[in-house]
Amino acid sequence: MSPLIGMTAAFSGGIIFAGVSKFSLSVSVLASLIFLFLAFLFKRKPFFYLLVLLSFFSLGASALKNLQFLPKNHIARLVPYKEEVWVKGIVQSDPFVKNKVLIFILKVEQVAIGRSLYNSSGIILVRDFGTGNFAYGYRLLLRGRLYRPQSGWRDFNYEDFLNKQGIYRILSVKKGNYARVLSVKKGNPLKSFSLKIKHAFAGVFRNHLSKLPAAMLNALILGDRQDLPQGLTGLFMNLGTIHVIAISGFNVGIISFIILVILKIIKIPRKARYLVTIFLLLIYCLLTGASPPVVRATIMASVFLMAYFIRRDVNIFNSCSLAALAILLFNPNQIFQISFQLSFLSLVSIACFFPLIKSIFPERLEKSNLARFVIMTFCASAAAWLGVLPFIAYKFRIFSPVTILANMVIVPFSALITVSGFSLAFIGVFFPFLSGAFASSNELLILLFLRTHQLFAAVPYAFFKLPPLPFFLPVLYYTLLISYFFWARRRKD
Amino acid sequence: MFNLTKEERNALLFLTIIGLTGVSLDFFKKNIPASKSVVSLKEDNFKINLNDSDKASLMAVEGVGEKLAERILAYKKENGDFLKLDELAKIKGITAQRYQKLKGYFYLE
Numbered sequence: 001m002s003p004l005i006g007m008t009a010a011f012s013g014g015i016i017f018a019g020v021s022k023f024s025l026s027v028s029v030l031a032s033l034i035f036l037f038l039a040f041l042f043k044r045k046p047f048f049y050l051l052v053l054l055s056f057f058s059l060g061a062s063a064l065k066n067l068q069f070l071p072k073n074h075i076a077r078l079v080p081y082k083e084e085v086w087v088k089g090i091v092q093s094d095p096f097v098k099n100k101v102l103i104f105i106l107k108v109e110q111v112a113i114g115r116s117l118y119n120s121s122g123i124i125l126v127r128d129f130g131t132g133n134f135a136y137g138y139r140l141l142l143r144g145r146l147y148r149p150q151s152g153w154r155d156f157n158y159e160d161f162l163n164k165q166g167i168y169r170i171l172s173v174k175k176g177n178y179a180r181v182l183s184v185k186k187g188n189p190l191k192s193f194s195l196k197i198k199h200a201f202a203g204v205f206r207n208h209l210s211k212l213p214a215a216m217l218n219a220l221i222l223g224d225r226q227d228l229p230q231g232l233t234g235l236f237m238n239l240g241t242i243h244v245i246a247i248s249g250f251n252v253g254i255i256s257f258i259i260l261v262i263l264k265i266i267k268i269p270r271k272a273r274y275l276v277t278i279f280l281l282l283i284y285c286l287l288t289g290a291s292p293p294v295v296r297a298t299i300m301a302s303v304f305l306m307a308y309f310i311r312r313d314v315n316i317f318n319s320c321s322l323a324a325l326a327i328l329l330f331n332p333n334q335i336f337q338i339s340f341q342l343s344f345l346s347l348v349s350i351a352c353f354f355p356l357i358k359s360i361f362p363e364r365l366e367k368s369n370l371a372r373f374v375i376m377t378f379c380a381s382a383a384a385w386l387g388v389l390p391f392i393a394y395k396f397r398i399f400s401p402v403t404i405l406a407n408m409v410i411v412p413f414s415a416l417i418t419v420s421g422f423s424l425a426f427i428g429v430f431f432p433f434l435s436g437a438f439a440s441s442n443e444l445l446i447l448l449f450l451r452t453h454q455l456f457a458a459v460p461y462a463f464f465k466l467p468p469l470p471f472f473l474p475v476l477y478y479t480l481l482i483s484y485f486f487w488a489r490r491r492k493d
Numbered sequence: 494m495f496n497l498t499k500e501e502r503n504a505l506l507f508l509t510i511i512g513l514t515g516v517s518l519d520f521f522k523k524n525i526p527a528s529k530s531v532v533s534l535k536e537d538n539f540k541i542n543l544n545d546s547d548k549a550s551l552m553a554v555e556g557v558g559e560k561l562a563e564r565i566l567a568y569k570k571e572n573g574d575f576l577k578l579d580e581l582a583k584i585k586g587i588t589a590q591r592y593q594k595l596k597g598y599f600y601l602e
Binding site: 230231232234238258261264265416419420434436438441443463 | 496497500501504505507508511512513515516518519522539540541552553554555558594597598599
């Protein structure tokens with residue numbers, strides 16, 4: 001096993017352990033230093049590797065404890081008062097409107113309560129009912145009511161969900177309340193540039209498409225799902241195809257391909273093409289909000305492109321581990337997010353089981369392109385399903401027998417829509433006179449895409465709602481699955 | 494000329510087909526108005542008609558279990574078809590917060 005895989009697994013284990021147990025930061029820091037010191041003392045294997053792993057385990061625990069340790073001036077330490085407060089800060093996210101409320105994240109700089117002014121830190125979620133015209137990077141002065149998030153409904157804990165993103169307070173700014181822009185361009189210039197591109201693309205979709213296709217392309221290309229009707233996201237969820245409207249490695253792969261083709265046509269040299277593509281993927285990652293699946297995909301795509309650049313082979317498990325470690329170093333809480341878990345679970349499952357499932361089919365069946373395409377899509381769909389089935393059943397209580405077949409059709413379809421949607425976005429910005437034609441065909445593709453979903457949903461017993469499952473069931477499933485994987489691999493060797 | 498691979502040529506061919514298809518569709522939409530309804534999408538296509546739904550289709554909605562689905566159907570049986578969506582909030586088990594979550598899944602006809 002590659003050292004990087006072990007270190008990432010140990011780091012992740014440390015974060016999970018710290019998340020479920022209570023001890024202070026100093027304990028985990030001390031433990032990691034002791035293990036590291038011992039590792040240098042005992043340089044003989046296997047002690048050295050074991051001590052390095054324990055050191056990384058303690059580092060993971062320290063990373064989470066450090067994140068949970070809030071500075072004295074953190075806004076979360078302020079007791080929510082019934083009176084209104086003044087908050088000065090910089091807009092950290094791309095504001096969006098939902099149900100006539102402008103929502104964005106604000107990085108707090110100062111807070112005034114009554115006559116007292118405090119220098120403060122941390123981020124808050126702002127809900128502006130006056131829907132001011134704010135953008136990323138604006139320094140604002142707001143007046144509103146500060147409160148703790150309320151827990152959500154059923155088993156979704158909204159407060160916990162926000163806390164894991166570092167948000168401990170919500171500021172509600174009523175209509176007519178003071179909300180002023182003090183200065184602009186205070187954000188990261190690269191992120192500002194990315195968001196400008198995003199708004200340009202969103203403008204193309206809004207101006208040339210009707211409401212639902214525009215919402216679909218906003219989700220598929222730009223990662224904005226708030227305009228999608230709830231019934232539609234429910235349909236995707238029930239069929240197990242919700243991942244196609246989440247920006248993921250698949251989208252990043254397609255976009256890398258498009259960028260490389262364009263750069264090839266305009267005769268950019270090969271090595272420069274790879275570097276430019278990595279840079280543009282970074283822009284795309286920022287543009288779509290840098291969610292864990294996109295960050296994972298961007299890191300892995302960059303690793304692959306750098307490998308081509310320096311003419312080295314790529315190990316998918318190593319690049320996956322690197323991506324996971326990079327995300328968790330930045331925010332250890334991500335390991336508790338469903339998007340992080342599903343993203344890596346599906347990728348590892350495909351990497352592990354795709355070759356095993358494909359080996360079932362004799363090579364003579366792959367004579368025609370169509371047969372090869374059908375077999376490859378089936379193997380990828382089945383491999384992913386094997387890995388995420390118990391997770392989906394446990395977390396979302398859905399079982400969808402039709403999901404493998406649905407994904408075999410829907411996933412390639414979504415690839416076509418991503419290519420055509422991306423083309424519409426580029427053409428809309430640079431060659432607007434061609435937008436109309438591309439918009440019409442995009443509408444048709446999306447119509448067919450959604451009708452296909454409806455067809456699958458109409459199949460009898462396409463999906464089932466499940467009762468709450470005991471925790472041991474998915475644990476047992478994964479234990480058996482992992483055991484089978486190692487047994488099959490040893491048998492193959 | 495550009496030394497493109499097979500996949501790259503297929504991608505460019507696909508984009509050309511997309512462009513030509515779009516031009517044809519635009520022509521049809523402008524000259525044959527009836528064709529507009531064939532290639533248009535409405536949000537209601539993906540919502541459930543509350544007055545026409547059975548227990549299974551109600552239970553397909555996230556947040557609606559068996560008991561709530563039965564209560565919705567019982568309410569409809571007792572009071573007739575829903576005239577407004579906000580009547581859902583009168584049903585036991587549907588709080589104001591839950592109603593906000595559920596209303597996006599339904600329409601009335």
